[in-house]
Amino acid sequence: MQITRGMRLTEAKTYVAGKLGVSVLDLSDPTVMLDVRKELGLGGILESGEITDIDDPMGIEAKFNIAAVLDVPVNCVERFRAKAGRRRPAQI
Amino acid sequence: MEPRIATRMGDGSLVEMTRSEIKADLEEGTQQSAKRAKVDPLTQDELDHLLDIYASSARFTAVDIGDEVVMSNDGTGTKHIGNRVQDLQTYEQVLGIDIVELWQIDYSYKAIKTNVAHEGQAMKIAQMLCTNPVQYGAMPDLGRYSKPDGPIDNWSELLPLMKVDEARAAQIEACAMLVEDINFVADHMVEAGADGIDMDTTGAAGDADFLAGLTACRMLREKYPFLGIEIGMASEFVLGMHGQLEFDGERLAGMWPKDQLRMVQAAGGSIYGPAVNINTGKSTAWNIARAITIIKPAMEIAEIPVHVNVGMGVGGVPTCVYPPADATSRASKAFVEILKIDGY
Amino acid sequence: MGTGDPLGMEGAHTQASGMGGMRTAGDLVARMQMTRRMRLKEAKAYVADKLGCTPRDLSDPSAMEQIRIEKGLGTLPFTSSVRPGEAGMIEAKFNISQVLDIPINSVERFKERVGLASSFAV
Structure with missing residues (x-):
C-alpha cells in the first residue's frame, strides 16, 4: 500500500487490516498471519514443504490473490493476465 | 585391400573394421536376435540401410x-550443476x-513416498x-519391498530353497504394496x-514388477484421463520371477517388446519405451541390428507413441559414461529411419 | 531416453533427430503424445493444423520462432534474444492449452489457486 498508493505506515496498516479482517497488531504477528495468509491464499514461507503445501498459492499465484484482496493492481499480475490471455483475454 | 573404417564396440572403444566386417556383424546381429526372440530377421533393404549408416x-x-x-528425457539433468529445477530449465x-523429467537420485517410488511433499513442491516450482x-519419474523397483530392504520375505532367497509357492506369494504381496506406492x-x-x-526401468524385478506398473497405469488412467503415462522397460525380455502372473488374462513372463507394448496399450499408457541392452563385446553395428530386430514387431502394431530407450548401454548406444556422439547419432538415425519410431 | 553425459547422449540425439523442444514445436507435439496418446505423424498433423503451418515447419526453428511469438507460446531467452514482454514459462502454457485445445494440468491448478475460470475438467 505504501508503494502503490503512497500511504504512510499508519494508514497502510489500517487499510490492510481492514481488508484482511484483523487488527493492526495482528499484521506483525506470524502466528495470526500464518492462518490468515493460508485462508486467503496470500502465499507463505515454503519451510520444508510442511507449512505451505502444494495446494497453497505461491509466488505469482499468491500475488493474484493479494491484488484481489487489497484491491490494488499488481504489475506482474496484470502483465501475466495480458500475456497468458492472448487467445481469450476475457477468460483470464 | 579393403579400407578400414573407425567404428565402435559396445563398450565404447574405437576399433577399425572393414565394410565387409560391419556387414557381417549386422547380419549376425539380426540372425541371432531373430532366433532368440522368435521374430523375423531384418530385410535385405533394412540391412543395406544400416550398412550405409554404420560403414x-x-x-x-x-x-x-x-x-x-x-x-x-527420463532422468533429466546432471544432478550436479545448479539445483534440480535449474537442471530441467537447462535441458x-x-x-x-x-x-x-523431475526425479530424485534414489529413483524408486518406495523411496519417494517418504518425502513426497518435498518432491511435490519441487514439481510445482x-x-x-x-x-x-514436466513429468515425474522413478522405477517401480519391486525388489525394494523384499528383506532386508522391505517387509516381504525375499523371493530370491526362497527360490533356491525350492519354496516356490512362498516366493510367488511374496511377489504378489510386494506387487500390491508397489501399486499403492506408485498411486x-x-x-x-x-x-x-x-x-x-x-x-x-519397469520389469527390472521380473513379471511381478511389470504387473505392478501395468496395474498402476490402468488405475491412473481411470483417475486422470489427461495424464501422460510413460512405461519404459528394463530390458527386452520380461523375466518370469513368478512365472504365472497375468494381465488381462495374458501371461507376462517371457514377453518381448511386441507383447509388452500390447499390455501397455491395454493398460492405458501414453508412451511405451522398449529397452534392448548392449552386448559390450560386440560392435555397435551388431548391437543396432539386434535392437532393431527385436523392437520391429512392436512398431508394426503400435497405436501409441513408442520412445525407444537409447541411453548409455541400451538401444545401440555403447555402455560408457561418455557415449561417443558418432555412435549415439548413428543409433538415433537408424531407429528413426528404419523403425519410424515416435521418439526417444 | 536414458543416461550418459549430456553432450554425448541428449545433445547428440537432439541434434541428430530431435524436434528441438521450445526452439521449435517439440514440446507441443510431445503434449499431444502424452495427453491424447497420438503417434508422431498424427500429433505433428494435429499441431500443424492448430498452428496453421506444415508438419515440416514444426522442426524448423526459423519458422517456429515467428509462430511462437505470434501466438504467445513461449520463446527461449538468451543473450541476443530476450523478450520480457512475451509470454514465457507458465504464462506460455495458458496459451498452449488454448491453441492446442487440451488441458494442461499446471495451468488448471494455477487457475484453481488464483480463482480464474477453468476451461477443462482436470
Missing part, C-alpha cells in the same frame, strides 16, 4: 530435415529436450518455470501440476 567414417550423422522425433533451453511438459506418489505429483508420470 561411414563421418564423425556425426543425422536424419533428414523434417523427420525429427520427440525427445522424452529445456540449452539441449532442446521436448519432455523433461518446476511447473512455474518450465514451458515444456500415492502419482496422486501428489498430479496435484502439484505434473504433466505425466514415468515408470522407468
